[in-house]
Amino acid sequence: MTEINAKGLRFKELNEKIRAAVAKGEKEITVKGVNGQYYIGDGLRGTATIALDGVPGNDLAAFMDGPTIVISGNAQDNIGNTMNSGRVVVKGSAGDVLGYGMRGGRIHVLGDVGYRVGIHMKGLKKQSPTIVVGGKAGDFFGEYMAGGVLILLGLNEKDGATLAGDYLGTGMHGGAIYIRGAVDKGFCGAEVGITEPDAEDLATIKEAVGEFCKDFGLKPEEVMKKPFKKLYPASLRPYGNLYAY
């Protein structure tokens, strides 16, 4: 176990310390006094768990490939850009553009997330990125989604509350979005179909919710009591004919 004090450190110094600890083979790293330092865990490989106390800066876990990052409070923008594997756990809320172009691994946010979450997410064969959000999401949730799984839980919302913003799944052509609550068709992109999840979907949700609940000490059976809607791409090539004439 290594403890790093981030107070007053610039992002470069802090990231050098974290990288040095990982390079030494340290598996448990705790960072105290984080506030605003960018690029934490970017491109990092291995299996270390990095616990951050505070509000880390933008572009955390970009291109990350393996480690687990646990954030005690809120997180800012652009987390998990093109992340390949590993896990990011946010105990507060997170900002805009979470999981942009994400290719694998898991991001769990207990609170709300901002705009443009899970856009351009992609998956292939065993690679299936998963984002589970305990609260609500802003506009453009899952825009241009090409693969993977997005789950919105709305844990503290009343029945019938709308959990996502406008332009939900616009341009979606792969993957699945599961929403534990109401979906307003008027807020969805034209490419999105809405349906009830089937047995296979429910297995996917159950597995993802189980992992999410482990991180926050919640009971998965409670979460699963409310029904989900599934959003799926109505066409795999929605723009196939766009330039055909």
Add this chain to the structure above:
Amino acid sequence: MNHNYQKDISGCGLTGLINKKRRRVSGSEIVKSLCLMNDRGNGLGAGYAAYGIYPDMADFYAFHVMYDDPGMRHEVEDHLRGNYHVEKTEEIPTAPVKAIHISPLLMRYFVRPLKERLAGGIGSDDYVVNTVMRINSESGGAFVFSSGKNMGTFKGVGNPADIARFFRIEEYEGYIWTAHTRFPTNTPGWWGGAHPFALLDWSIVHNGEISSYGINKRYLEMYGYKLTLLTDTEAAAYMLDLLIRRHGITVKTACQALAAPFWKRIDAMPEAEKEALTALRQTYGSALLNGPFSILFGHAKGLVGINDRIKLRPLVAATHGAFTYMASEESAIREICPKPDKVWSPRAGEPVIAELE
């Protein structure tokens, strides 16, 4: 290929605070908050605006003037003396800073238009606006970059810490502060182009770019504004003056003109609201700010933060007791307010309006 190439990744950063009970705080607070976001700018511009800093001179317009050409000073001062009662003339206090090699001559005047100049029924605010437009567009080297009462802006080319030391920001105390670190995108990084942009009591800091600048500029020119500072944000400052002071619409309504809801949202509103917003969009089509922005604007009665309609730039708000904070990043708020009562990300196009009691 050079693999050591380090891309300069930047975007503007902004931060602001208000104490609703008018308790004044030292500029060192806002400097601390802004400096946390140092990496958002690239050293080509930083600035601060503060309200409540000249309580002994609160009846006078405080003109902050930069002279690119010190020779312009006599001409501008002759003009001021001929049209204003000049209560006090002084250099803006500065401190030597190693990183700031050159700076324009920076002067401060506390003035009030002469009574006989207001004889035609023109209000003193309008008179001041005309003076600012005239000096900025005609003098060719002098720029009035602050012209409000009991407030002032301080800005230049440099990074946030250096500009703060240069203007001795920590020596001022204000109940509203805004601050900005700049990454100029399409326009030159020069002293007059740093934020905040100010006219009368309006001061504005902006992250983003206003792609409707041409339309906004032509619209403002019809009302006598002259856009001389070579950057888009200037248009937003004058637009607030036009809409709120001259046309008398509320801050909230002005925000709905600058970041109007999409027609599809308006069509879904209850009839009365739909009618009002339709009329507003039709009347102020040329005031709509298009493109990505987050903006903070200070005025004599408060502080407002607003985003573009699809949230293409960040904005976080927080409250703690009588304080409201707004910034590009939550960490910039926590740097000076570690345990806020409430933190939230305002929705796109929905203003955060904090007013003095």
